[in-house]
Amino acid sequence: MNLPHSPLCARAEPDGVSGHRSAPAKRRDISCLIHLILLTLLSACAQEKPPHAQKLGDAERGKVALQQYACTGCHVIPGVVGANSHVGPPLAGLAKRTYLAGALPNTPENLLRWLKEPQKIAPLSAMPDLGVKDAHAMDMAAYLYTLD
């Protein structure tokens, strides 16, 4: 078994020209294989998370930011007490939404854009620019992406 791409397995090369392996080398091969399987499993787990969750902000702070930028005045936001308003669309299931504002593919970049400058994207929308700062938008997005 030749696995030159894995640094863990760098020493598990055939010991001689004959291609015969010593017993320790075989053990190294096996432990190397186990490592690989574990790594594959780990990366599979990591991929199950929504792809956006990592680089955004703090969801708990986001909940407060959603209140402090008056989002709660117009949207039903699950988990935010008092956000019962139906002026705009409810934000439940936002993580599963295909398009944001009915126009933008639902990616973290687009969500941040929409939170910060909705009027640039949809000038006819009743949603005003609320002066959301970058860090707060990240926190809001982190919370909104927990809604699935």
Next chain:
Amino acid sequence: MSPFKPFKQFLLHAAAALAVLGTLGAVGGVAVMYFGLYNIAAVDQHTLPVYTLLDTALRQAIRQRAKHIAAPALSDPALVEKGFVRFRKNCVPCHGAPGVAPGDAGKGMLPLPNNLAESARELAPREIFWVVKNGLKMTGMPAWEYRFEDEEIWAIVAFVAKLPTLSPKEYRAMEEEHFERTPASAER
């Protein structure tokens, strides 16, 4: 031996239990207050039971007190226009308007000042009148009785009642039209 004795005893025990529980509850309530356990910070959400209690009490209080107010006709465009001017100056800073964000003071409040297009759909004109005139304790909503005559408050109500029919674009057009005719310095 009286057949009522066990029942009497039961009543006695029940009364004693209620007294003990009631006292514990009262002591607990006082402790929550005295030790400042309930966070009154505006950045700290109410718990759902507290929010529901306060919100229901508020809605019911408005409904009860506005019950017997008779609203005048509110469709006169001159009245709506008069209301618009006062609305823009005195309401928008906290409540915003169609396509207009509330100001920073409004955004920072808990409870957040309502979106009035929604309030206009949920409350009767007489209820909006009562709220504007009397204000709402602990919400940040001031009373306007000492600033405006009733007739001016009705004008504001007349405009608020129109809000759900206005698009952001139409609201902006109203602003432009009005303030072209009237220089800002003449505003009340």
